[in-house]
Amino acid sequence: MLDTPAPEFLWTLYCQLRRRHFALTPEDYDALRQALRAGFGWDSRETLRDLCCALWGKSQAEQETVAALFDQFRITSWELPEIESSPVSSTRIQPEQREQPERPAQEPHEAIVTQETKGGLPPIFIAREELPESHFVLVPQFPLTYRETAQAWRRMRQPVRQGPAVELDLEATIQRRCRQGVAAEVALRPRRTNTARLLLLVDCQGSMTPFQHVVTEVVAAIQESGRLERVEAHYFHDVPVEGTNKAVLAPLSDQLYPVLDAVLPEIEPSTEGFLFDHADLLAPQAVSEVLNAYAEGAAVVLISDAGAARGQYDIYRLLDTVAFLKALKTYTTKYVWLNPLPQKRWRKSSAAQIARHVPMFALDRAGMYQAVNVLRGQPYMLEKPI
Incomplete structure (x- = not known):
């Protein structure tokens, strides 16, 4: 064991990670100190950085953030005290001594004069100004983090x-x-x-393009850290099925915003459509094949804005969605809808009507916990069940 204290910049790094909503506790910082006392991380700058990533980064994205913040610190070589014996090895621990090249004394910045632009802007002088040398580490801030998503679905x-x-x-x-x-x-x-088991049906492209990164993060967190027996993800555009018989809408032709309540029993279940293995919508598979393979007895989650992103009311989209939900109900009764837009944005769109027939929640922390509760069997009142 080594009595050398941990470098002071590690505490600064720890605080920076906490400000970025890393789920770190004092026990995590103490774990790093114990590893340093055991002799780990002293060989070089890279080994210390890898040690921090291993202890404080729980995912690939978090490890990249830890490494980027670590590289911002200017670390001079430090020496270990001479040790007569070590429990790991009988040899004396001698870390590599790196010679730091001497840097010339920083001269005051000369005045930099920019060329006069078309707008006639004055020249810029930065003489005797200290310019920062650190870089920004940009971390995406989603409505819910990778860790929050994983914790929610571990309850399933x-x-x-x-x-x-x-x-x-x-x-x-x-x-x-x-x-x-x-x-x-x-x-x-x-x-x-x-x-x-869980089947994810994800809407992509079109109006879902602005939410691509957050949806990808959610799907990755469920697949990698949800601790479910099996998670399958398939993709579609707007609606999973198309071509539902539109003749059933004839009695509603005189309504400006028709509601399907009057013709709901006449809508036939439909699986006439395709799902895709990847978000690029290549390699199509028939909807019936996917449902037969993965939906029987499993929980199903649909992720889509349901038309709320554009604020449009599309009666044909509503018809196709109801036809698909009827078909889905023959495989499982455990299905929910996650909408990346908040509930106040659903009004006057197809999403508001779809939410009357299927449990729909916002794609945030509270909405995801509610969705998991419904899939676990918690009762949920629908205005017009299918």
Whole structure:
């Protein structure tokens, strides 16, 4: 163990990460100090940076942020005290001594005169001005973070005991010993594993283009850290199905903003459409094939603005959506809708009508927790269930 204190700039780095909403606690900073006392991270600047990334970055994006902030600090080489013995190795720890090239004394900035522009702007003088040498680290700020998304979907659990019997069954062990009257072998049982499956149907391109990055972050967090048995993501544009029989809308032709309540029983379920494996909408698969493979008994989440981004009321989009929801209901009753726009933006658009038929929530922290609660079985009142 080394008694050398941790470099002071690490505390500054820790505070900067906290200001960027990293879920770090004093225990995380103490873990870095313990690693330094154990002899890790002293070999070079790169090893110390990798150590910080490993302890404080829980995802690839967070590790890139830690590395970028770390590189902003000017770190001179530091020396370890001579140690006679080490629990890891009998040799003396001698970190590499890097020679820092001597920098010439900074001369005052000469006056820089810009060429006169067409607008006749005056020249700019920056003599005797200290220019900052640090760089900005731009971190995307989404309505919800990677960690918040992962924590929300870890609550989506369907525990089932399966696999080899490796867990002690205390109650069965006691009953066996009482029944036999001797010290019998302990009873074992399989561990509980989460068998919850999730199908993500994501709208992309068009009006969803401004939300592409946040939706990609949400999908990645669910797939990588949701701890579900299986997560499948498929993509569509505007609506998953098209070509629903529009003759059912004939009685509503005299209405400016028609509502489907009167013709709702006449709308037939439809799976006539295509879903795609990637957001570039290549390699199409029939909707029926995807639902047969992944929707049976699983939870389904649709992510789309449902027309709220443009504020349009499209009766044909509403018709196709209801036809698809009817088809989806034959596979599973656990489905919700996440809208990247807040609820106040749904008014006077197709989204407001779709929200009458399916549980729809905003794509933020509160909305995502509500969606998970509904998928877990919490009752939710709909104005007009399908």
